[in-house]
Amino acid sequence: MSHSWLFWALLSAAFAALTAIFAKVGVAQVNSDLATLLRTIVILAMVAAMVAAGGSWQAPGEIPRRTWMFLVLSGLATGASWLCYFRALKLGEAARVAPVDKLSVVLVAVFGVMFLGERLSAVATLGVVLIAAGAALVAVG
Known part of the structure; x- marks a missing residue:
């Protein structure tokens, strides 16, 4: 199972969910940009340890x-995304911010088709539309 992309994608989703919850609590008493910096330092140390150990x-x-x-x-885009995400968490509810942030799934599908020549099946296209609709419903709900 650990050689399956789906296994790692599901773990990523679980950790991303925890990220939103932990970050919402963590950003409450500090500037969101400073919170992003502190989080990034932890990530840098963790990934450096993984690279060294592996x-x-x-x-x-x-x-x-x-x-x-x-x-x-990619690093610049990640940094910008994290800064915006933490600012959104500082200002909004995690249960509303995180689903809107996941509109990145929709944008990845669109950009993949536009720039990478990827193709979406009809079922995949429907899934992308439903993700967009779900994020919109959570944002306004």
Whole structure:
């Protein structure tokens, strides 16, 4: 099971849910940007330990330039997302913020089709539409 993408995706969803709950409580007494910085430091230490323990280190010079460019862009997008997410949690209810944040699922599907040439089946398209509708209902409800 640990070699299945679905296993890891479900774990990701579970940890993302815990992230929202823990962050909502954690951001209550501190500026949301500072909370994001503190969270990022913890993540950096955890991932560094995983890379070291797993022997995954690769010399930076061995990594292709194109890979660096897209990883830097991904890092910038992640940072912006986290800053916005923590600000939203500071201002709103976790049960409403998190589902709206998950509109990223809809956007990934749209961007995947537009920029990566991916194709969605009719059933997958319906799923994406239902996710968007569900997020909208939670946001206004």
